[in-house]
Amino acid sequence: MTTIGYAGMSHLGLVSAVAAAERGFRTVAYDADAALVARLGRGELPVTEPDLDAMTARNAARLTFTARLGDLKACDVVYVARDVPTDDRGQSDLGPIDALIRDVRPHLKKGAALVVLSQVTPGFTRARMAAGLVLYYQVETLIFGRAVERATKPERSIVGCADPAQPLHKGLAEFLGAFGCPILPMRYESAELAKTAINLCLVASIGVANTLADLSERIGADWSEIVPSLRLDRRIGPYSYIVPGLGIAGGNLERDLATIIGLCDRSGADAGILRAQIANNRRRADWALQVLARRLAPGPAVKLAVLGLAYKENTHSTKNSPSLALLKAIPNLAVRAYDPVVAPTAAMHPNATRCFSALQACEEADAVAVMTPWPEFRRINPVLLGATLKGRLAIDPFAVLDRRQMARYGFEHHVLGAPSVA
Amino acid sequence: MLTHAASPPEAPSRVVVLGARGFIGRHLMAKLAAAKVPVLAPGSAELNLDSPDAGDRLAAQMRPGDALVMLSALTPDKGKDLATTMKNLRMGEQVVAAVVKAKPRHVVYISSDGVFADALALADERSPTAPDSLYGGMHMMRELAFKAVCADRLAILRPTLVYGAEDTHNSYGSNRFRRQAAKDGKIPLFGQGEEMRDHVAVEDVAEVIRLCLWQRSAGVLNVVTGRSYSFMDVAKLVAAQFERKIEIQGQARAPGSAIWHRHYDAGDCLRAFPDFRYRDLAEGLAQTHRQAQALGGA
Structure with missing residues (x-):
């Protein structure tokens, strides 16, 4: 053997x-x-x-x-x-x-x-x-x-x-x-480039989804309604990366973008579309911060519950995590953080309180930001959330919380790709 | 993106303000006075920046611990021609010479979003500068000149369309709309006022400058709210301030005239100054209207 x-x-x-x-x-x-x-x-x-x-x-x-x-x-x-x-x-x-x-x-x-x-x-x-x-x-x-x-x-x-x-x-x-x-x-060279080609096709799909999700939010469309029609198109396919996110993270796709831009620059191939992906990615990473800035006046007395620190669900990795980027941009807010795997540290946020459940993090908070779509967050009961959270602002980029239920219980619910519901 | 050298923030020991009597300068001076910060603000009668010895004379008045705010510029309403541009560049040359000689601790240069190409619909601090006007080109050249001598202690701020009660420029936008509404009861628009632009209150521009001074910020920041409105919407907001009905008049555009829009990503400002928020346009225009009435004008 x-x-x-x-x-x-x-x-x-x-x-x-x-x-x-x-x-x-x-x-x-x-x-x-x-x-x-x-x-x-x-x-x-x-x-x-x-x-x-x-x-x-x-x-x-x-x-x-x-x-x-x-x-x-x-x-x-x-x-x-x-x-x-x-x-x-x-x-x-x-x-x-x-x-x-x-x-x-x-x-x-x-x-x-x-x-x-x-x-x-x-x-x-x-x-x-x-x-x-x-x-x-x-x-x-x-x-x-x-x-x-x-x-x-x-x-x-x-x-x-x-x-x-x-x-x-x-x-x-x-x-x-x-x-x-x-x-x-x-x-060798074809296989090495194939690896990057796969990732850059994913980046392109993500870029299209994020751009059109952004547009959807602005013109009253709902990207989640559009996605099934794309998945049923054989040229796009059922497993395509067309769900909007907070930019690419984790390090691998960013690495491949940097690698191929370097190769294009050295060889004279046009890398403009890849640079546009990076700019698009940077802007989408700010989505939660922009919503928070629009809807919540800053101040040390403001408490924000942050659910999720890992860059995505089912991983311990926090590399380029949108959650950590958000925490870095709000140093003066009081943060109550919970992640099933990652513990908050002072390096992540100077005023972060570690919590041991999603609802504990939401206690007395003015708003909640669900920054990682961990499966257990989908089980949060909007009624209990309403009784726990002081405010009614829910920033939920991945629509982990049920949108109809959130609207029913009076939340101002912000998700990627759709107009906010108040 | 700005980085801050002073943490926690502290008031500068003295601020040299060039352009203190201008629209933005007056608001900055009020903030500095309120904070009891010593100021040196030579007017053009005392220090003509377009004179060959202006740099030496300015340097002689400066101290190493000073912060310098450069607001002086002949705006497009004073001339859009090459002669005006060259004069602006000579003024910049003299101030840069003074910076080299006197080595102020911190420099804040007030540039303009005219450094971006008109066709750039969405801009941020990393967008390339590619001006379509001599005025924008002049600011880009001045930015480069300052960067060449003091990049490590230089904040470049690029305000977009600035509004406020005491504006003297009267260019197309809310300030002119308000005056036209008060005088004629009408607000004429180009086309149907479709173009989207960002509008920032002069008080907020002055506050961003103050924040930069207190934190000794270095880098580039667009002074923009991140929310754009059509000129039609701005006209409606202005008209709503008046008790009498104001007529908003669209008009045919010249054949072939292009409509261009401008939006900004204001994420860098949120990160640079987490506790600062720009005022909402409706609130800002209402405040401007009240101030203008108090001043006895429109």
Whole structure:
């Protein structure tokens, strides 16, 4: 049986390793951080994803966490799977990926394949080719909050090869074949760009949805009524990214925008549409702040309940979180914050009180902002909310709260893509 | 985006105001007087900025701890030609020379949203400057000149259409509408007044300058409310201030004349000054009307 190795136990590496074990492969999961490895060995996972804890536990017999590089010698395929760190402008730092490749290479079994799974820029993999090294690049398409589902049931495997006309490495072909989805071999550069192309198509959809949602709010249309008509159009499709949001967040899409703008600028291709996406994204990230500024006079006595700190539901990640951006812009308001996973810190807001339930956060608050669409917020009872909240202003970008009920109980309910209901 | 050097905010030890007798300058002076901040405000009779030695003479009066507010400009009602533009640039040149020589602690330059292209329908502080008028081009050049010598302690503020009771410019907009309504009982519009614009009260412009002075802000900020209204809506709001019926007169546009709109994203102001809010246009125009009546005019 083929043994699979993963190097770099950040979100990508950890989820991918657990998914490989779930598919029945012996899996070696390496990280240089011995303390992290010890925690992983005890089942203490540093990331939050639905089903990840249970899946890790039930595959414990096949899954070995290790801080010893030499343990990768047992593997037929080794993935370099550390997430690429990015800065505030979405610029990638590929140094840690290079360092990991340097560390892993001497410990590869003869004939083993090394697969770069990290989010590298086009041109990266070919530049790392070396004599005797069987090197591939594979596109990852994990989504925060749905990473396990994406890793265990991929739609396709996109594999970058030195020469796509040659047969795939036997161990890699066996491993990828186990997922039962199409395998698309292509040149390194094509696969690297495919990864970014997928994300930029998503960004474009999000940009269109956000622009038209903004327009809907201004002219009395309701974007949520329009969405089903788009989903039923075969050219757009049922899974298209056309639900409005507070701009893109999480870091991955921002990274790909920055990467491709850089490549366009260097090569002379027109990046104007991508820059427009960034500007659009920045403006939509301000949506809640703008509503709050219009509807609530500022002052230290004003209390705002903030529900959700993570950048989206079912994740611990707060990178570019709209909720944190809102908190940063209202330093003088009193904030009562609750998130099922993320605890508020003084760095997030100087006057934030940590609460342990949504309704507790709403006690005596003048307004509530539902900044992350966690499933449990959908269960908030408008009657109880009305009895708890002092004011009647509800800023609910993702329409987590029932719009008819909110109107019925006298809330001024603001959602993305529709005129506000008072 | 503005960044603030003074936290907590503190009143400057002294403010040098150039253009203190202008529309915005008078409101700023009132705020500084109310806060008992010492002010040096040389008028054009004492310091003609369009003279070759103005920079030296200004520098000689300045102290290193001063804040400098540059409001002086010949506005389009004084001339839209190249000669007026060059005069404005020479004035800017002298003030920049004084900044280089006297090294004030903080500089606030009052520019204009004329630095943006007319066709730019939605603007923010990161929008490219591409002026369509000599006046906008002049402000862009002055912005660059100040940035070249004191970017680290320079706030550039770009007010949009400013309204208030004592406005002297009388350009197309609420101030002219009010005067026309009082004098003739009519407000004539271009076309049907379709163009959308942002309108900011002079008191709010002065308050934003004060906030910048107190926090020693650096960077660029558009002084805009973030809400645009058509000139027709502005005319209706102005007309509503009068007891007698005011006729709003649309008129045919010249063939081929383009309609352009302007909206602003005011998010940067919310972040820079979380406790500040611009007044609502209806409230601001009502206040302006009361003030104008108290002054004995329209």
